[in-house]
Structure formats: C-alpha cells, structure tokens
Amino acid sequence: MITIDGSAGEGGGQILRTSLALSLVTGAPFRIEKVRAGREKPGLLRQHLTAVNAAAQIGQAKVEGAALKSCELSFEPGKVLPGEHRFAVGTAGSTTLVLQTVLPALLTASATSTLFLEGGTHNPFAPPFDFFEKAFLPLIRRMGPGVHAFLEQPGFYPAGGGRIRVLVEPCAALSRLDLPHRGEVRRRLARALVAGLPRNIGDREVKAVRDLLGWERGSLRVEEVPNPAGPGNVLTLEIGSEQVTEVFTGFGQRGVRAEAVASEAVDEARRYLASGAPVGVHLADQLLLPLALAGGGSFRTVAPSRHTTTNLEVLKQFLELAVRVEKEDRDVWFIEIVRRT
Numbered sequence: 574m575i576t577i578d579g580s581a582g583e584g585g586g587q588i589l590r591t592s593l594a595l596s597l598v599t600g601a602p603f604r605i606e607k608v609r610a611g612r613e614k615p616g617l618l619r620q621h622l623t624a625v626n627a628a629a630q631i632g633q634a635k636v637e638g639a640a641l642k643s644c645e646l647s648f649e650p651g652k653v654l655p656g657e658h659r660f661a662v663g664t665a666g667s668t669t670l671v672l673q674t675v676l677p678a679l680l681t682a683s684a685t686s687t688l689f690l691e692g693g694t695h696n697p698f699a700p701p702f703d704f705f706e707k708a709f710l711p712l713i714r715r716m717g718p719g720v721h722a723f724l725e726q727p728g729f730y731p732a733g734g735g736r737i738r739v740l741v742e743p744c745a746a747l748s749r750l751d752l753p754h755r756g757e758v759r760r761r762l763a764r765a766l767v768a769g770l771p772r773n774i775g776d777r778e779v780k781a782v783r784d785l786l787g788w789e790r791g792s793l794r795v796e797e798v799p800n801p802a803g804p805g806n807v808l809t810l811e812i813g814s815e816q817v818t819e820v821f822t823g824f825g826q827r828g829v830r831a832e833a834v835a836s837e838a839v840d841e842a843r844r845y846l847a848s849g850a851p852v853g854v855h856l857a858d859q860l861l862l863p864l865a866l867a868g869g870g871s872f873r874t875v876a877p878s879r880h881t882t883t884n885l886e887v888l889k890q891f892l893e894l895a896v897r898v899e900k901e902d903r904d905v906w907f908i909e910i911v912r913r914t
Contacts, residue, residue, distance in 0.1 A: 575603040582883025584611020593628040595891040597678035602649035616642040620666025624674040655682040662692030665733035667699035694735035704820040717744035729805020747867035755851035756815025768801035781835035848904040871909035
C-alpha cells in the first residue's frame with residue numbers, strides 16, 4: 574500500500590484528490606496521513622469528504638477514516654463503475670474539485686457516464702466552472718474522450734445551491750498532448766456574473782476591464798442569475814488563442830470594490846499575455862495528471878506554483894515517470910512528463 578504524506582509541499586486538499594484519482598485509475602490502494610496539515614483547519618472538510626465518498630462510489634472502494642476532520646484515510650479501490658452518479662457537497666464546497674477527483678477514471682472507463690453535482694460552482698480557491706468548461710475540457714477532448722459540462726444553476730459562497738451536469742464519453746486510451754506555443758489570440762471575453770446583487774456591480778467590473786485592457790464593448794458582458802440560492806459575483810476573463818483558451822477570475826467579496834475585483838483578474842491576464850506561454854499557472858496544475866495517464870506530454874507555462882510541484886511529487890508515487898521542469902526565460906518554464914514502461 575502506498576503511503577502519502579498529506580503535509581508535504583503545499584499540504585492541502587490537492588494531495589488527497591490527486592491520490593484518490595490515481596488510485597482509481599491504477600487500482601493501487603493508498604493510505605494518507607496528516608491530511609491537509611498545511612491548512613488552518615486540517616483534516617477532511619465537507620467538500621473533501623464528498624470527494625472521498627464520490628471516489629469510493631465510482632471505484633467501489635473500501636475506505637477507512639472517511640469522516641469530517643479526519644486526518645488519516647485508507648482507500649482500496651475496486652472496479653471503476655461508469656454510469657449515472659449524483660454527488661451533493663451539501664454546502665458551497667466546490668463541485669469542480671469533486672469532479673476533478675473522479676473524472677480521470679471515467680475518461681477511459683468501459684462505458685459512458687453522466688455526473689450530477691450540487692454545491693458551489695464559483696468558489697474562491699477552486700477552479701470555477703467557466704475555467705473547467707472553457708480552458709480544461711477542450712484540451713481533454715483533444716486527448717480522445719468526449720467530455721461536456723453544463724452549468725444548470727450557479728452556486729456561490731456561502732449559500733451554494735449550484736448544479737452542474739457532466740457527460741463523459743470515454744476512449745480506449747488518452748493521447749499525448751503537447752502545447753509548445755499559444756498561437757494568435759483570436760477571442761476575448763469579459764463576463765460578469767451577478768446573483769442577488771445590483772447589476773451595477775457587473776457594469777463597473779466590465780468597464781474597468783475596458784479601461785485597463787482596452788477591450789471592445791462587444792467583448793464585455795454582464796449576466797444576472799435568475800432565482801439565485803444566494804448572492805454572489807464573479808468576473809471571468811476568457812482569452813482564446815489558436816492552441817488554447819485561458820480563463821482568469823476575480824471573485825466579488827463584501828467590502829471589496831468592483832474595480833478591485835476586475836484589477837485582480839486583469840493583473841493575472843496581463844502576466845499571462847506578457848509571458849507568451851500557452852498555459853497559465855492554474856491550467857498547468859490541472860494538466861499534469863491527464864498527461865501522466867496519457868503516457869506523456871509537455872507544455873510551456875508561467876512559473877509553476879507550489880500546487881504544481883506538489884502534484885508532480887504525488888504523481889511519482891503512483892506512476893513511473895520521468896519529469897522535466899526547466900526555466901527557459903524570465904517568465905517561461907517548460908514541463909514535460911514521460912511515462913516509463
């Protein structure tokens with residue numbers, strides 16, 4: 574049984590989610606100790622427990638330690654069970670992080686799957702639905718499987734109440750993906766989503782984007798959520814290039830001006846555009862696992878985060894990998910993964 578140190582690297586929930594995903598795919602059991610020891614509130618929170626239970630359901634697994642605040646967990650997977658599955662986080666916990674845990678095993682499963690997830694869809698410190706749909710899934714489809722996600726109801730912190738539906742058409746094996754260049758930027762979209770709050774907040778956010786980036790009015794959009802479960806606001810900046818689409822996000826918060834929310838997203842988008850790299854810091858983290866499962870792949874990115882370097886170490890504990898991480902320029906890094914046979 575593989576033993577995972579949950580306090581290693583960034584010491585967060587990503588270590589647990591990656592371990593669960595890899596265990597489902599490889600069939601290797603594992604034990605994780607010091608779960609989320611690097612966080613202010615260590616152990617399993619509700620969204621982490623939902624991820625564990627979702628993985629156990631799809632993998633027909635034997636699990637010990639699956640309880641709130643638990644700091645140790647053992648997981649022994651069985652056969653992956655495709656089909657229809659429903660998972661409810663029960664709070665505003667991230668639906669996309671739960672999906673991140675179970676999706677890899679379904680990409681090469683024996684049959685199609687439909688997933689229904691309830692909880693938060695636009696959460697700080699988690700990939701928002703827009704990133705998952707626009708940036709991540711198109712690259713997964715290039716690797717072979719057909720995966721499509723639908724936002725049925727947005728859900729914001731703290732009320733939650735969001736719903737997403739995901740259709741997974743698996744393939745026999747994932748194909749290698751290489752992203753050496755971004756190509757020409759062909760599409761720009763700033764979208765402010767406003768739920769249970771004055772529309773003026775979104776208007777100010779997209780105006781700030783226009784003032785800061787010079788985007789045309791046709792690239793600016795404000796959408797109000799009908800009948801929201803609770804108030805919330807998010808601004809997404811979508812930059813579509815020939816080879817990849819990136820999404821940058823600013824989350825509205827109580828006491829934070831709309832212009833400051835826009836500035837946060839704009840600053841990240843500017844750094845990405847200035848680097849010339851095709852892959853941003855968050856997408857880099859998300860691509861590691863599917864590339865490893867495909868047997869290899871590579872991309873150029875901005876400076877990798879601690880999330881990314883920690884994720885690489887977890888991958889090495891389940892798979893025989895050769896990994897190359899090299900700084901090529903001031904703001905450009907090259908990452909390559911090769912599966913050893």
